[in-house]
Amino acid sequence: MTCVVADLIPDRQAMPDVAGEPARQDIQTLREALARSQCELQASRLALARQSRELAFYRAALDTLPTPIFAKNSELRFTFFNHAYEDFFGVSRDDYLGKSVMELDYLPLDERIAYQEEDARMLACQSVANHEKIYSSPLDGGGRTTLYWSRGFSDDTTGVAGLVGMIVDISGQKALQDGLRETVEQLVQAHEQVRTQSLTDELTQLANRRAAMLRLQGLFALTEAGELGFSLILFDLDHFKRINDSHGHDAGDTVLQAFSSVLREHCRQSDMVARFGGEEFICLLPGASLETAGHIAQRILQALQRPGVSPWPVTCSAGVAAFASGDTAAGLIKRVDDALYRAKRTGRNRVCC
Numbered sequence: 001m002t003c004v005v006a007d008l009i010p011d012r013q014a015m016p017d018v019a020g021e022p023a024r025q026d027i028q029t030l031r032e033a034l035a036r037s038q039c040e041l042q043a044s045r046l047a048l049a050r051q052s053r054e055l056a057f058y059r060a061a062l063d064t065l066p067t068p069i070f071a072k073n074s075e076l077r078f079t080f081f082n083h084a085y086e087d088f089f090g091v092s093r094d095d096y097l098g099k100s101v102m103e104l105d106y107l108p109l110d111e112r113i114a115y116q117e118e119d120a121r122m123l124a125c126q127s128v129a130n131h132e133k134i135y136s137s138p139l140d141g142g143g144r145t146t147l148y149w150s151r152g153f154s155d156d157t158t159g160v161a162g163l164v165g166m167i168v169d170i171s172g173q174k175a176l177q178d179g180l181r182e183t184v185e186q187l188v189q190a191h192e193q194v195r196t197q198s199l200t201d202e203l204t205q206l207a208n209r210r211a212a213m214l215r216l217q218g219l220f221a222l223t224e225a226g227e228l229g230f231s232l233i234l235f236d237l238d239h240f241k242r243i244n245d246s247h248g249h250d251a252g253d254t255v256l257q258a259f260s261s262v263l264r265e266h267c268r269q270s271d272m273v274a275r276f277g278g279e280e281f282i283c284l285l286p287g288a289s290l291e292t293a294g295h296i297a298q299r300i301l302q303a304l305q306r307p308g309v310s311p312w313p314v315t316c317s318a319g320v321a322a323f324a325s326g327d328t329a330a331g332l333i334k335r336v337d338d339a340l341y342r343a344k345r346t347g348r349n350r351v352c353c
C-alpha cells in the first residue's frame with residue numbers, strides 16, 4: 001500500500017530550522033497521523049468495493065431464481081424486486097422501488113389495502129403470512145394460482161428491520177390436482193353406475209336377483225341378531241308365454257313393466273321388490289308376518305286385475321313364506337318356491353303359504 005499524502009509533508013532536513021526542535025517534532029507527528037488516516041481510508045475503500053461486489057453477487061443470485069421475490073424496509077417501501085417478480089407482474093423495478101404497496105397500480109385497490117394492513121402486522125409481530133392467491137399475470141395472459149408467503153424480520157445486532165416475501169406459482173400443480181380430482185370423481189361415478197347396473201334389472205328398473213340375494217343375506221344377519229323377522233313373496237305371471245306368443249315379445253315386456261309398477265305401488269320404501277328371473281318377481285318384507293305378507297300378495301293379485309293396469313289381461317300366482325328360526329337362505333327360497341308351485345298347480349291366480 002502506498003501512503004502518498006504523507007510524502008507531501010516537507011522533509012525534516014529540507015525545512016529551515018526556524019521554530020527549533022519542538023516544531024520539527026509536531027510536523028513529524030502530523031506526517032505519521034496523516035499516513036495512518038490514508039491507510040485507513042484505503043482499507044475502507046477496499047472493504048466497500050468488496051461489499052458492493054457481494055451485494056451485486058446476491059442481487060444476481062436472487063435475479064436468477066425463478067420465483068418472484070421482494071423485500072420492503074421498515075417503512076414498508078419496496079427495496080428489492082427480482083427479475084422473476086418483474087416478469088410475473090409485467091412491471092419494471094425502476095418504476096416501483098421506494099414505493100409502498102399502496103402505489104402498486106398493477107394491483108386492485110382492495111388488494112393493496114389488504115396487503116398494507118397485513119404487511120404492518122407482519123412487521124410488528126415478525127409473523128408469517130402464507131395463503132393461496134390468484135393473480136392476473138401477463139405470463140400466460142391469465143390468472144395464476146400462487147402461494148403468497150411473506151415474513152417480517154428485525155435484526156438486533158444491525159438494527160435492520162423489514163419484510164421479505166415470495167410468490168410461488170402453483171398453477172401447474174393446481175391444474176394437475178383439479179384434473180386428478182375430476183378423474184377421481186368420474187371414476188367414483190362410473191363405479192357407482194356399474195354397481196347400480198350390476199344390481200338393477202334393465203327392463204323394469206327393479207332390483208335384480210343378485211340384489212335380492214344380497215338383501216336376503218342382510219335380512220338373515222339382522223334377524224339372527226335379534227331384529228324383527230321378515231317374510232317374502234314370490235310371484236310368477238300366469239301363462240305369460242301366451243302373451244309373448246300372441247302379441248309379441250315387446251307386448252310381453254310391457255306387461256312385465258306394468259306388473260313392476262303394481263309391485264312398487266303396494267310395497268313400502270323399506271321393502272325390496274326385485275325381478276327374480278324371466279317373469280318371476282320377489283318381494284322381501286322386513287317386519288312382516290306370514291299373514292301380513294299373504295294379505296299384501298292378495299292385494300297385488302287383485303290390483304293386477306284392475307282395468308288399465310296391464311295392456312293385456314294377465315293374472316299371477318304367488319307363494320309366501322316367513323323366516324323361521326334355523327332357516328337358511330336356500331331353505332327359505334325353496335319354501336317360497338314350493339308355495340308358488342302349489343299356487344300354480346292348484347289353479348293359478350292365487351296365493352299359497
Ligand SMILES: Nc1nc2c(ncn2[C@@H]2O[C@H](COP(=O)(O)OP(=O)(O)OP(=O)(O)O)[C@@H](O)[C@H]2O)c(=O)[nH]1
Pocket residue numbers: 203236237238239240241242244248249250251252253256277278279344348
Ligand atoms: N317378453 C319377455 N318375455 C320373457 C322375458 N323373460 C322371460 N320371458 C318369457 O316368459 C315365458 C315364461 O314361460 P313359461 O315358463 O312357460 O311360463 P308361463 O307361460 O308363464 O306359464 P306358467 O308360469 O306355468 O303360468 C317364456 O315365453 C319366456 O320367453 C322377458 O324379459 N321379456
